[in-house]
Amino acid sequence: MLLTTEEGFDLLYISIDAFNNLCQNFAGTLDNWGVQVIYVDEFHLALTECYRHATSWQSLRGLKSLNSKIVLLSATTNPTSTTMVTNYTGMGDNYIAVGGSSSYAVPNIAFLIERSANADLIPDIVEYIKSQLSPQQPQ
DSSP states (O other), X not given: OOOOTTTOOSOOOOOHHHHHHHHHHOHHHHHHHTOOEEEEETTTHHHHOGGGTTTTGGGGGXXXXXXXXXXXXXXXXXXXXXXXXXXXXXXXXXXOOOOOTTTOOOOOOOOOOOOOOGGGHHHHHHHHHHHHHSOOOOO
């Protein structure tokens, strides 16, 4: 059973496969929901997961017809693939790209590597997280 807008919700987080199911089998309900913003995470996968096109990514073709703001998210795309996907979704050149490789500052990160026996791995991780969350004692 699908919710109506009268029953209320303000966020729907679903897979691209489930979104495709909505588009194909419940298009009227989807239209009636009056979705204001649609976020598509990892949108670049529409270009690489060709084996899933017929079962999922094809649902992006009619995305613009929902008259919603569309936010395409990806940290690993380039201008050419962005243009390809925006054309595919019906957005054409009616979009704004935020960020990019020229404006992205690589974060200063470090990896802490510790060895654990397989049987101790989860307990070791839990203990490490607990130690990071507990108040630090002054030395």
